[in-house]
Amino acid sequence: MRTSKLRLGAAIIVIYTIAAFIAPYFVNEEKIENWYNGLYWKDNPKLVPPSWVNLFGKSLPPTEELAPVKSQPGLQAFEYDFRYSKPPQDIIVKFNRTEGRPVTVTVTTPSGKSYQFYRGTSDEVSLAYQWQVLMEIAEDRGVEFRMEDTAFRMGLKPLFFVNLSGDVVPEHGVYTITVEGALNSTVKIVGATYGILGTDTYGRDVGAAFLWGARQTVILVYLTAVVAVALGTLAGLAASLRGKAGTAVDSISKLSTIIPVIPFMIALIPLTGSVSYNARITIPMWAFVPALAFLLFGKIARNVGAIVRTELNKEYVAAAESLGADRKWILRRHILRIVGPYSIYQLSLFAPKVIALISILGFFRVAPGFNWGTMLGMVLSQNAIYSMAWWMIVPIGLALVVFALAFVLINRELEERFLSRG
Structure with a gap:
């Protein structure tokens, strides 16, 4: 059962990754560039199914x-x-x-x-x-x-x-x-139908938005989750260092846990973003990913720090220090090997949260590019539920749930293995 969970979760992630990289070959980028240009879509049928x-x-x-x-x-x-x-x-x-x-x-x-x-x-x-x-x-x-x-x-x-x-x-x-x-x-x-996922109330190609959004969503989730977990792991290790460096890292980790994510990301727009002539907000990925990762790494750093402090109180660490081993050397050669598997576990636990956050930020159009969050905003702003436009609701909902479920399956597998060892 464990193996099936791990394989299923990994298979889903591989499928999403492949879809993200091949999407540009199946979507005309001109459609995304003109997404908010009503004249571009005027000849398309409005709100029709696939x-x-x-x-x-x-x-x-x-x-x-x-x-x-x-x-x-x-x-x-x-x-x-x-x-x-x-x-x-x-x-x-x-x-x-x-x-x-x-x-x-x-x-x-x-x-x-x-x-x-x-x-x-x-x-x-x-x-x-x-x-x-x-x-x-x-x-x-x-x-x-x-x-x-x-x-x-x-x-x-x-x-x-x-x-x-x-x-x-x-x-x-x-x-x-x-x-x-x-x-x-x-x-x-x-006609009365259009493409692979129909159109919205403006005649825009929902299928093109879905495929292009997959690319942006997957890339943002992977980058943000990896950077946040890497920062959290390194900060958790560094916080155990003696002196001002350890104290400073610990303070930054605490700060990360108390800053509200969405207001901070919205406030970032005037500093790094720009608005095009069609009211499309553009935010560079180089600013978005580190900023969101900084707001999320604090909890991971605190958890890693607790593990590190526990290990540092064990006898083998005291023996190594008595022989003249440096704290940095101990962290690198011994503690990191213990923290590494936990960080991978945290990555699988953390990814669904990142998916949700990026979808929310995309809904407010404060995420880079065109992602599935942008489509969620489209569903609500056009009252797709009341219009019974299921082709705008079901695919995006299932896509987000299945993507998050893949990481949950992997997380459950890792959890069971940790528990069985304990």
């Missing part, structure tokens, strides 16, 4: 960009295979006009009916907002349509549904979108 919900009986159109099946100067054609129970929220067509010619956008249904949605000189057209055309299509196909339907994500229902003997049903098949009079056209289907 695309894989269709594996569980759903039939919702995913968000996708169509590749042209026909492309020649002044004419591009795109095909959209519609086989879902709901229409896409919108179809956005963008193009570069050829000089002196208007652009025409036409959609042909699987039954062969063609509808001209747009003719003009704009550079972009949103089909769900062509209300006059949609009303004409609705009348032609016997489908009820109101302009308010666009707000409820059903603006394109007249195009994708048809009235058959009194029943309004989806018309499945291939729809052809033709753009005439333009160069380099693009067509985006704004």
Whole structure:
């Protein structure tokens, strides 16, 4: 049982570590840089679930960009295979006009009916907002349509549904979108699902945030925990030294235990941080990690110091000192070997606390980079619980719990081994 705990905990940590290092290869960094730029996300569907919900009986159109099946100067054609129970929220067509010619956008249904949605000189057209055309299509196909339907994500229902003997049903098949009079056209289907983890209320890619946040969270947890435990171990050893040096280290350790963590870290922002034009707070890691480690190392130093003092009162230490051994030599050659395993145990005990603190600081946007704490803030600020946006809540909650659980499993294993030795 012990071995299984240790292996399971270590396996989880390895998986998280690998995920942290490969995340940049699966995420477009531009998305994170523009996270607070609303214009960057304006074409994405708002608050929709991930695309894989269709594996569980759903039939919702995913968000996708169509590749042209026909492309020649002044004419591009795109095909959209519609086989879902709901229409896409919108179809956005963008193009570069050829000089002196208007652009025409036409959609042909699987039954062969063609509808001209747009003719003009704009550079972009949103089909769900062509209300006059949609009303004409609705009348032609016997489908009820109101302009308010666009707000409820059903603006394109007249195009994708048809009235058959009194029943309004989806018309499945291939729809052809033709753009005439333009160069380099693009067509985006704004569906009812998006990516691996859906979108938030601003249309931002939750999956990209989750993967990128994994990298930042894991790196911060590892660095902070290791630095705090290393400082605590060294301070605990140094506190046993005779003279002013030992007293000074002991006093600093006591100070570390009484300073409130979150207020101190927030107060650090004006000294080391900066704010970008989009209100994004940037804090350098070189300042964050040592500061947080300093606030946390005190308790470890006190515990290590207690072990050191106990060992120093034993006979083998007195014998070594009687033979002329220096206190530093005793600490390095004998005491450190005893304190070392305890420090590793403290690291496994300490890491879940660091995970919680970094998540809280990220929630207040006072942690470096983009981490899972930032996502927690997003969940609360957007009322994801009340919106039933489970894809914003469940993955981040499970990820943090499992990450902390890995260290708890290792800690329980080490605890059992220490107890069995005792």
